[in-house]
Amino acid sequence: MEEKIKTKIVKQIRVDIDKCTGCRACELACSAFHARPRYGSANPAGSRIRVMIDELKDVYVPVRAGFYTPAECTGRYTYTIGSKEYRECGFCRVACPSRGYFKDPSSHLSLRCDMCESDTPLETPWCVTVCGSGALIYEERETTMTENEANPEEINIGLESLADQYGMQAILDTVARMSKTYPKNISGYQISERKNDQK
Amino acid sequence: MARQTPSLTKWMGIEKEKKMRYAEAGFNLEIDLTRGNIEREATDPKWTEFYLGGQGTAGKILWDRVRPEVEPFSPDNLLIFSAGLLNGTPVIGANRTSVDTFSPQTGRYSHSLFGGFFGPELKHAGYDKIIFRGKARDLMYLYIHNDTVELRDAGHLKGKGALETAHLLKQELKLPEAQVAAIGLAGENRVYMATIEHANSSASRGVGVIMGDKRIKAIVVRGTKNIHIARPKALFELIGPMYKQIHDRKDCGDPMSHEDDEAFHVDNFAWGNARKRIKGYWNKEKEIRWKALSDQVRNRWTGCYNCPKDCHQSVSYPGRPTYFQKCYSKLTYAMAAFEELDFNYDILGVTQQYGLDGFSTPQVLAFAVELYEAGILTDADLPGFPKTARERFFYLVEKIVRREGIGDALANGVYHAARQIGKGAEAFDHNSMKKFEQVPLKLGMVNFPYFLMYATGEKMNITQIEGSYPQVAIPDKEERRKFVDNWEAAPERFKKWYMEWEPQTHPSIEACVNICDWNEVMHYIDDSIGTCAWLSSFRGQFGGRPPYHIFNLPTFISLAAGIDLDPDSLWKKAARNRNLIRAINIRKGLRRADEKPPEDHWKKRDPEMEKKMLDAYYEFKGWNNEGIPTKNKLDELGLGFVSEDFLKRGILTENEMLPLAKEDAE
Structure with a gap:
């Protein structure tokens, strides 16, 4: 299999936790941007960014929602960084069953940060715009990555076995149907957003 | 055409409850500590239009439900936590919670605000206010998690520090995102200087002692419900650029x-x-x-x-x-x-x-x-x-x-x-x-606007009364002109008075009375909608450029809460709240004789002029010579129930139904 080197723009939000004041404006703005209709309500419980706060330990960590995982993890460590203690849950980005973060408070569907790129994307994610202290920093970074070049023979083998099982017509129908919506509905999160749009 | 069937809600007469409420939850929590009874009560949207919210609606409840004979330590005293009307909306810095009750120290109305996160969280839980009455037998805490509201034993928290209590409760309840307001040992032991502590903020001036007297160690609140905004898109467009402006500006905060x-x-x-x-x-x-x-x-x-x-x-x-x-x-x-x-x-x-x-x-x-x-x-x-x-x-x-x-x-x-x-x-x-x-200030020459603010304020601390009109005159006329030209927070009349104000001179009686009035009005607005005084009512006195002022606040209130206002009608609502709070204290016995700043606050006093000032202020306010709002004034503000009560109690007499003529006032 051949490998090809490609360049790609990666959007990211860098966090300077020493600058976070814990005001949670990011949570409010995020939840409002993703509300339906847009800005129709503001509810930090449905935000895709959360400031994990422990006042007595001076822990203030803004965390953006990552992927969904159906199972709890086994590691619940406490890390000491710069003489401060951080609970592992306090900077984990996962929406998981063991905590309420990153789930829509009414539907309980998991939420994920989309860098405010959904319909009519914003130039800068809202959370960064409202972060007065500069704890959230928006960055576009050019990155190189290697991509696997498709090997026609491997695809042949795969399709043949599927055709043996379901018949060639079923494969053709599926490909035709998928090509209409691909790649929009590949993740669970985008499907849930679609549903909301129909309201 | 399909036959129209009346909806079930209409049949049951609860249509009002179903009506969309903007910015506010539309429900209060009524907590009877003596019986352990908890009720969720729908509120009247008309009250919001009349008093806005926060301190305003709390004042109305105190007037209606706490008779003047009730001692502060009586179970009949109320302790009210009110989220400001704009708490939880995107309006920047609208996060202040008002606590209102009667103080054992002054024997009168007691009020304090605290910032942080409590008010917005309470709104998200679905409530605008928590109203405590009665007294718990043992130390309790109130647990609110959306629709679950419970009084729980707080024996294990006895003697714990205020922030420590918050930490322990969040841990115990596995609710790290909950917001907690708690008292420490001082409140538990009914110390009059006790505070209510929450996150980075605290409420003082006589409210912590009542929380302790009612045996409430803490309130834990977690809310995940939506708060609806009347015109959200326009509001977000307005506030988007303000985050950076407010952050960068030196003349706020x-x-x-x-x-x-x-x-x-x-x-x-x-x-x-x-x-x-x-x-x-x-x-x-x-x-x-x-x-x-x-x-x-x-x-x-x-x-x-x-x-x-x-x-x-x-x-x-x-x-x-x-x-x-x-x-x-x-x-x-x-x-x-x-x-x-x-x-x-x-x-x-x-x-x-x-x-x-x-x-x-x-x-x-x-x-x-x-x-x-x-x-x-x-x-x-x-x-x-x-x-x-x-x-x-x-x-x-x-x-x-x-x-x-x-x-x-x-x-x-x-x-x-x-x-x-x-x-x-x-x-x-x-x-x-x-x-x-009072704040430990001992100054030289009496300052008349300050004399009036100290004398007539209901909020017990000058920082809660002063704030819109600059404390000092600018000596250079050109500089002064520049300041006035950029002074968008000020109504025109103040620009004129400020231009005329030379250092080391006294403003006219008319100017002093108006300065006091403007300063206090701005606080009454903030304290009802929950905006922070550092962005608004307290801040204009240093630099003259608060982000919020009488001319732009109506827009924020109307976009968030759907109440259409202009500067005049907003001013009138604040004046109504100011008179209502005044009336509460009048009914508790407050009179002119009490309105005396500490003797040595200024080294050089001018009793004759001070008297003239106070007379002029009372007259300007539509109050009689004892500082009691007259029937005409009260009725004009829609506070007819107050004037009626005053007449019944003999606080006002029938002769005072008309504004006092000058000679009567002497």
């Missing part, structure tokens, strides 16, 4: 919190028991040393909900638990004890956990030290009283929060302690007014 030059406070405010001004105390050497200490003990600056300012510092002083500090409380203990900054940081580590007010407590401590030095308090009253001021303060704090020995009298504040101790102690109570400790 707490001007003193980030400064290491403390000259303003240490050189101008009085030290000890409001006794001694030490001009020239400040110097560069102190500034370097104090700054180094602050940088060393500060964890970080923190902000309140949805506000880009960071006015509160999180502090860890060696050997003390982490606490939060804001504004001038960085110096109040040090100055009261004639000590340095390290002492202040050290003792705050103790007093914040006990939940003691950083303004009145230092004065009570300094008062006790003065009495000891004068021989009025002796070693019999203060067994083992240490020799240094530092140790004495720590000693007295322990006595006060436990109400041990002489601490029992001192826990009632300077006014009452002086009278309980007797033996001439009354003479040392020189800085209280309406029985409440």
